[in-house]
Amino acid sequence: MDVRTFWLAGRPATGETDLTVTNPHDGRAVGRYSVPTDAQVEEAVAAAHAVSREAAALPVHVRAEALAHVSRRLAARADEIAHLITAENGKPIFWARGEVNRAVSTFRFAAEEARRWSGQAQRLDTEPAAAGRLAYVSRVPKGPVLAITPFNFPLNLVAHKVAPAIAVGAPIIIKPAPATPLSSLVLGEILAETDLPAGMFSVLPVQNERAAALVDDPRLPVVSFTGSAPVGYSIADQVPRKHVTLELGGNAAAVVLADADLDWAAQRVALFSNYQAGQSCIAVQRVIVEQPVYDAFVERLLPAVAGLVTGDPADEKTQVGPLVSEAAAERVEQWVKEAVAGGARVLAGGTREGATVAPTVLADVPHDAKVACEEVFGPVMILQPAASIDEAYAMVNDSKYGLQAGVFTRSLDAAFRANRELEVGGVIIGDVPSYRADQMPYGGVKDSGIGREGVHSAMEDLTYEKVMVLTGLSL
Incomplete structure (x- = not known):
């Protein structure tokens, strides 16, 4: 059985060990993947940090075309990926096909939103003291994102973190669920086909006990987590000064x-x-x-x-x-x-x-x-x-x-x-x-989380407003 590579700063890589993924239905081995070493994880984080300014300055058309490419390639490989989701997750193929179709849409929505993502002008001469002044309000990435994703939607919930990050120009490191890493590794393969700069993304299938160090790392100022409430709130408590988005559980x-x-x-x-x-x-x-x-x-x-x-x-x-x-x-x-x-x-x-x-x-x-x-x-x-x-x-x-x-x-x-x-x-x-x-705001209150997903909502969540004031204009 071939061993799948992981994705280190946009390129395929292998570590010193590999693990097997089994089918929940019958226990058979469905894939093997290589596990990053500590040194490789450090390299990925350093690359994300180093590329953050270049990523934020990427022209909109580069970001949008990368996202559109992912959408098209997911659609072209839909049957293959649906069977992979079923094999590693145990999700019936009927639902797996639906998940792939949703991921196709999620990346398409992000490509569209990236092209609409723009600043706005605001006249300030509503008061005499501000005559000749104009504000330009834009949104700027908060920095590289650590995305921790669950097993139940091993493709589309990864897409909901990756697509908005790329749309706003934020590097992202994906830590998939240990039980279901294969779908996200295929997504990494497709992302590597784009013109995104090295360091813009990494897919690191590390075990959960190694996530704490990533959460702590100051070079990853944004943590986006989907999973159980106890784990989510422990992350928020661990890094109270970071921007943390939590999509947690429910009993609907x-x-x-x-x-x-x-x-x-x-x-x-x-x-x-x-x-x-x-x-x-x-x-x-x-x-x-x-x-x-x-x-x-x-x-x-x-x-x-x-x-x-x-x-x-x-x-x-x-x-x-x-x-x-x-x-x-x-x-x-x-x-x-x-x-x-x-x-x-x-x-x-x-x-x-x-x-x-x-x-x-x-x-x-x-x-x-x-x-x-x-x-x-x-x-x-x-x-x-x-x-x-x-x-x-x-x-x-x-x-x-x-x-x-x-x-x-x-x-x-x-x-x-x-x-x-x-x-x-x-x-x-x-x-x-x-x-x-997948385009609507999605998230909860009480113990169901903090923040909202949905492409546009997540793009806002990953950015902050920045104001530039122009002075001495004839308006």
Whole structure:
């Protein structure tokens, strides 16, 4: 089996050791990759620091064309990359194809935003003392970015960090998840085909214990992290003077109000509680249903869950595959058992085979059970009746997380009320909380994170405003 190189300041490199990536479904080896040495990591950081001024001064057309090239090449290699995602992550090929298509769009959006990214003029002679003065306001990169990415979207969540950085002219060092580094290494291969300067990007597949030194390094003033809340907040605590963006977890709620289309709601909730084995920050976890339609909704939901195809992620028909590891599946299984021991009823699933957990529906779950108040990150949903819209919205907010929520309703008033009252970063009306468009602002409140992703929002996050005042002009 060939050993994949990593990317050191834009060029392929190998270290002194290599590691194997295995398929979560069947345990077979799907790839090997070389691991950077400490000296090579230092070289990558030094290169990013050294090129930062050149990167910030890159003409817009160079940045935009590099991003457009990546978008085109991802599209051309879409089938290959989708199968690679499935092999290393266990994500069903259906969802892997969707992830590649989203990454194609993410880089295309970034290319478009880079061309629109410009300063603005502001007349200052609104007061007599500022006669003849004009301000030019531009945005400047805060500096090289350290991007720490998770396993669940091994391509598109990397894209959401790389594309905005290149668009604004910020060098970036990518530390992919140890379980799923192969997709980001292919992305590095495509980035190396562009005219970006050496040092503009590195892809360093180091183990998690080596990330702390990168986080600490003063030459990387921006840290963009996607992952669990405990790790994210430990990073923020570790470097309080750095600019840290955190996209953390959730326990997303879908609210089904009495006026909802129950058939549509049941189908969407069933699918998006279990898509990618529930390993998404915005997978449906809590289902809050108004009491008058609770029984009718459950009657529709359970057959929809039973109809999902669970199995080999390489099979085009599979909708639910394995979790990223057997250890992850064992944790989910244990959380379900703890809930049942506390009085919860299993309406569907609740079983495990290797790394695969059957799509699971629970009712009567204790309020303090982990599957109710933590992020389960598995194919598990809990059903909760609500006496009224007041209670339903209060139940959504009764969580330490606040990423996104979905509200199934036909009422415009209920929709705007949800937008006003729900303590989340995004409210999806008429659909599950799992919807994300890659150009829109995305992020949460409370323990779901700090800052926003989405290409334009991330570009703003990676830069600061700089003002130049011109004096003595005839305006």
